[in-house]
Amino acid sequence: MCRLQHFLLVFMWLPGEVVLQSLSDCGPSAPEHCIAAEPFEYGTIGQPKELSVQYVIPSGFTVSLIALSKPRDDPVPDIQISLITPPNAPIIGGAFQGDVEVTDTGTADTRTLTLNILAVAADDLDRYTTLIQYAGDDIFVATTTAMLAVPVPPNPILTISGYTTGVSAGQSLPLTCTSTQGKPPAQVTWWKSDVEQQQAVYSNTPDASNQGDAMSVLTLAVQPANNQETYQCRVSQLGTEKGRQDLQLNVRFLTGTPSLTGHTNPVNSGSSLTLTCTSGNSNPPASITWTRVGGAAPTGTDQPQADGQHGGKITSQQISLTNLQAQDNGAQFKCTATNSQLGQNHSLDSSTVSINVRFYLEGSSITGYSGPVTSGSSLTLTCTSGSSNPPATITWTRVGGAAPTGTDQPQTDGQHGGKITSQQIRLTNLQARDNGAQFKCTVTNPAVSGSEEKTVTIDVQYAPTNAQVTCNPSDLSDLREGGRLVCTCTADSNPAAQFSWIKDSTTGPLPTGAVVDSTAGTLTFSSLDRTHSGEYSCTANNGISPEATSSGITVNVKYAPVQPTIVSNATTVEEGDSIHLTCQTTSNPPASYSWTKQSGDLPDDAREETVDQTSVLVIPSLTKDHSGTYICTASNILLPGGTTKEYNLNVLCESAKIT
Structure with missing residues (x-):
């Protein structure tokens, strides 16, 4: 195949006025403002590629020469082609027809010159030069170049710098993602939860061939909420993603002062009391120490840690005060939570509390049910008391029925030295009745x-059952063309079902004129016709298996006979021959047939036979007297008078036979 090496296109233009603002300074003193093109273009071997150049024609000038070339050494095109087509017509480059196409489009003063390489080959990867020669009071030349190359994917290994193993809340954290050796340089972006971080700053360092490195810097003002957040660096080139890498942050923080609970008032002599200190949200988990004002505090006992916000932990510790006496009344306690990785200045003290015994009941709750459940499934409901001293008792009832027996669960410590009591009931094989x-x-x-x-109300969702169809009119035995029929499908289900209809046990579109409302379950025929006849059934589906399908209903649309047709078993008959005249029509119910002869009676030996809802008039031995017009009449209850068809019988004399 010939490839474009050098070619020259010559055009003559009428003067135009520059209207393109970006090239508005075009003229002999600023030819670089007359023409523009992308400096780098990228194509794929074997695929088409368009290279476009935009140019303007300043007032008082015409274009006397347009030259396009891709020389490697010789900058002067060695092929010239005179333009004899209109200025806006597509131009095929002479001997290079089939390899490239050149078009010049636009207005009189703003033009776009397009070189379309039909299938890029290796020798097309070169620097393309476009030259425009203008003629007016002066002659001047404007040029631009574009390099066509195959893109080079960036290095698949991304580099993220600026973060090692952790960062403290309140710090500024610059995260740098670098992609290397892309041609063109890759586009590097930062993302969080599939949302691009627009504040990231992108830059690249291409060389003369437009190959080089690219980076994006995302600077974060680190807060506790950033802990365990995953940031993702994505690298793309020419609209195609080339790679991505995740970075999860570990943010060190300590928020909120610790709380001290378990103190009550009044306290009876000889009683015991448990104080609980609970830290604020901390990463890594905080340590707790106790202080008794004017005395020594007992050693605390660590409790199971709880999950806090943003991936932090909430630490709890208790001290047990036993055999309290009158002298202990008013004793003051406080606790301190410390995050050692934040340094000595990151310790927080609780408020100071005085010993005071009090029994009370806090709010209770039912858990284990958060939304609808499917029939056949099981459910465990847990009733949890509020903090109580002494522990509360729990009983279960079912409104209007008997509830299962509850099972006690281990008690847990509550606020103010109280206890939290839990009891569970197990509901198995839930059904629609539940x-x-x-x-x-x-x-x-x-x-x-x-x-x-x-109290909790259970929403049990179950598959449709008992699908039934009712119709209006309810009597389906006398449906006639043009009449109206509405059938409604119902079913018992939760949630409400959607309904579909099929005809004759076949999925697919229903006949024209059949309208289905899937929510209301209706099948409507505004004007019945014979194509609507058949057996219909509906299916109810609410997304829970199995579906429910109704019994079939039969739609039998009655209609009058159409004009019958008469077909003879012979086109020419002679005396002595027999003839069979077959009369046929379509109707519902099937038509009754009768035969008559115009101006006379049927032949004595003629007989009528009924075959597959057709009527056959048989005359076994024709005579000349049998010639005439025979009439077939088809009728049914919708057209008692019937509809007719005539047949002209001409019996030839035996002497008319051709021997």
Whole structure:
């Protein structure tokens, strides 16, 4: 195949006025403002590629010469082609037809010259030069170049710098992601949860061939909320992603002063009391120390850590004060939470509390149900008391029925030295009958009067059942063309079902004129016709298996006979021959047929036979007298008078035979 090496296109133009603002300074003193092109273009071997050049024609000038070339050594094109086509017509480069196409389009003063390489080959990867020669009071030349190259993917290994193993809240953290050796340099972006971080700063360092490194710097003002967040560096080139790398942050922080609970008032002599110190949210987990004002505090006992916000931990520790006496009344305690990785200045003290015994009941809750459940599944409901001293008792009831027996769960420590009591009931094989059932737990503290109740209502979702169809009119035995029929499908389900209809046990589009409302479950025929006849059934589906399908209903649309047709078994008959005249029509119910002869009776030996809803008139031995017009009449209950068809029978004399 010939490839474009050098070619010259010569055009003559009428003077134009420059209207393109970006090239508005075009003229002999600024020819670089007359023409523009992308300095680098990228193509794929074997694929088409367009190279476009935009140029303007200043007022008072015409274009006397346009030259396009891609020389490696010789900058002067050695092929010239005179333009004899209109200025806006596509131009095929002479001997290079089939390899490249050149078009020049636009207005009189703003033009776009396009070189379309039909299939890029290795020798097309070169620097392309476009030269425009202008003629007016002066003659001047404007040129531009574009390099066509194959892109070079960047190094698949990304480099993220600026972070090692952790960072403290309040610090500024610059994260730098670097991609190397892309041609063109890659586009580097930062993302979090599939949201691009627009504040990141992008830069690149290409060489003369437009190959080089690229980087993006994302600077974060680190807060506790950034802990365990994953940031992702993505690298793309020419619109195609080339790689990505994740970075998860470990942020060190300590938020909120510790709380001290468990103190009550009054305290009876000889009683015991447990104080609990709970730290604020901390990463890594905080350590807790105790202080007793004017005395020595007991050693604390660590409790299981709890999850805090932003991946932090909440640390708890208890001290047990036993055999309290009158002299202990008013004793003051405080606790201190420290995050050692934040340094000595990152310790927080609780408020100071005085010993005071008090029994009370806090709020209770029911957990284990967060939304609808499917029939056949099981559910465990947990009733949890508030903090109580002494521990509360729990009972379960089912509104309007019997509730299962509850099972006590291990108690946990609550605020102010109280206990949290839990009890569970297990609901198995939930069915449609359980939908809307209400379960109530009652929490009672014998130390105080009154009780507290919590109720939960169960939403059991189940598959459709008992799909049924009712129609209006309900009598389907006398449906006629042009009449209206509405059939409604219903089913018992939760959530409400969507309905679909099929005809004759076949999926696919229903006949024209059949309208389905999948929510209401209706199948509507505004004007019945014969194509609507068949067996219809509906299916209810609410996303829970199995579906429910109704029994079929039969739609039998009655219509009058159409004009019958008469077909003879012979085109020419003679005396002595027999003839079979077959009369046929379509109708519902099937038509009745009768034969008559115009101006006379049927031949004595003629007989009528019914075959597959057709009527055949048989005349076994024709005579000349049998010639005439025979009439077939088709009728049914919708057209008692019937519809007719005539047949002209001409019996030839035996002497008319051709021998």
